[in-house]
Amino acid sequence: MKKIGKGTYKTEAFPSIRAYASVVGKKEGQGPLGHEFDRIFQDMYAGESTWEKAESRIQKTVAQLALEKGKSSQENIDLIFAGDLLNQCTASAFGMRDFGIPYMGQYGACSTMVQTIIGAAFAIESGGASSCLCVTSSHFCAAERQYRYPLEYGGFRTPTAQWTVTGAGACILEPAGSGKKAADDGNGAECDKSQVVVHAVPGKIVDLGIKDANNMGAAMAPAAADTLSCFFSDTKTSPLDYDMIFTGDLGMVGGDILRRLLNKEGIYLGQRHRDCGAMIFGSDENHPCSKDCGSGGSGCGCCASVLCSHILNRMKKGSLNNVLVVATGALLSPTTSGQKESIPGIAHLIHLRNEAVG
């Protein structure tokens, strides 16, 4: 890996996505991306006795699916990088417990999926790890009762509030070439290129003093602007050089703020920008799946499930070849909000490109 400019890392071993999988809940399954997910749990308990255990089950399921799709097994994986939103990241610890794979717990709030991929890219680029599993999840009911109110309370939601996605995404990252076999088998019609992590930008904590925990998009947008601006400057590129720029879960409100912040710096995302949080439930107010979703979806599982379905599916098909994924996180807790602290935002970026390698 090589650091270029102020904060961009260029990979050299071409870490590629060997396989990926996504699992979501019923509501997400009814949304516009519903047909792209590998599995939809109709029951919020996923067969478990609590929502927290359900989230671990969802995470375990998505990891198993990624292993199956990659024709890999747990013995072949060197490291797990995983995280979630629950206190002490227990959805991941309990979800990954039975795999017997060395485990590096990550916490970047809703930006965790991209952080896991950056952590895995470092491990692969070091020459040490030859296969890493990256997993992230969130669960609406578990998050709601932990961060906000008991569900039974039926708290009123503001229009800027977002809806925590019940879902998870997983991908296996390997140095270029290792994944070719899996990609070739039975996928003749699809792109014969690998989806490679070309650049990564670990984000800085940016806090402009927003205190409204019902407007996380506004708290996270400055961090996304900071990371994107750093990347374009370091690589001497502009949004026009990419097929699409996906943000994690800014939602509609935060997405608007991001575009306006970047416009001030002369960077125009325009139609190339889409937000996973705005995409997953859609914008049709009359559709049942977008009811109560306010500004859009959020949570670690939002960016994770959209990246590991729609985005990578389109790259595999070749309709997208060169994309940026900027996962955004709000590093608050109910305690810090109760203590009248503002909300620090963070945004981690990866640049994915279809490459003929291996």
Next chain:
Amino acid sequence: MKKIGKGTYKTEAFPSIRAYASVVGKKEGQGPLGHEFDRIFQDMYAGESTWEKAESRIQKTVAQLALEKGKSSQENIDLIFAGDLLNQCTASAFGMRDFGIPYMGQYGACSTMVQTIIGAAFAIESGGASSCLCVTSSHFCAAERQYRYPLEYGGFRTPTAQWTVTGAGACILEPAGSGKKAADDGNGAECDKSQVVVHAVPGKIVDLGIKDANNMGAAMAPAAADTLSCFFSDTKTSPLDYDMIFTGDLGMVGGDILRRLLNKEGIYLGQRHRDCGAMIFGSDENHPCSKDCGSGGSGCGCCASVLCSHILNRMKKGSLNNVLVVATGALLSPTTSGQKESIPGIAHLIHLRNEAVG
């Protein structure tokens, strides 16, 4: 980096500790290691209005001290790897917020300090990062009210219970040579070698079904045994090959269990084993600092503050040249214990050696 055996990573760029610092609370300052810490906060609030803010203050202070001691500045640091025990790892997010350095939040419960160093070692070995700051903290009052009871409740403590250390440790990791200047200046009498991370073993999650949240040592000991056994087997070495083997916070009870578990495999730690949790408050029952400490100290800040004071001080002086540090973590939360889950343990290992490099 090169993977050897089943789970050990051997470094190649010789990531070295350029500088380190430790900060603790009053009780830890009165303990047997009191004279080794860089700063002792006499006030549990550290000048802040809440214990949670105090923990962020402690973390910020220890990071600034490490930068000062390393004659480094925040502009020179590529990445922060940090973590703590608070919900959503907010001690770190708020403590590191003002540095303007890209931030990778880590969660490995009390094993976090060594996890941050392993994460940093991967980033340095990748060739991408040339300087990383690793920081971890815990705070007795903040942890107590979050994990157990409000302090005012005065809950009775079992003999196997451990006392969360109020403290933090920080170190700057750089490829060999970069740190030489800082180490040379004014330290003529001390070891002219660098403290190098030679090997790292990211731990697996090990859960043997312990459910007693007042006996975390017992829950974590099997993970420490698993990691140590993997390391000795991969490197074809035995405890006799090291000057000292430090565990993070098994305490006296967990330390006994670890030694017995390893004995069964024919591995005898003997007098070479010491536990940071048992060391920090000492074993003199009549000394005020060990009052109520049960089996010993615990928390992310326990291993962090002892590593970044006593252990590295002794290496610098040359009285220790070759040590293993195995930080242990219990990946539970009050929610998982309430839901009658067992306690998954994890243990991450680094092998530190004095090397003439640079």
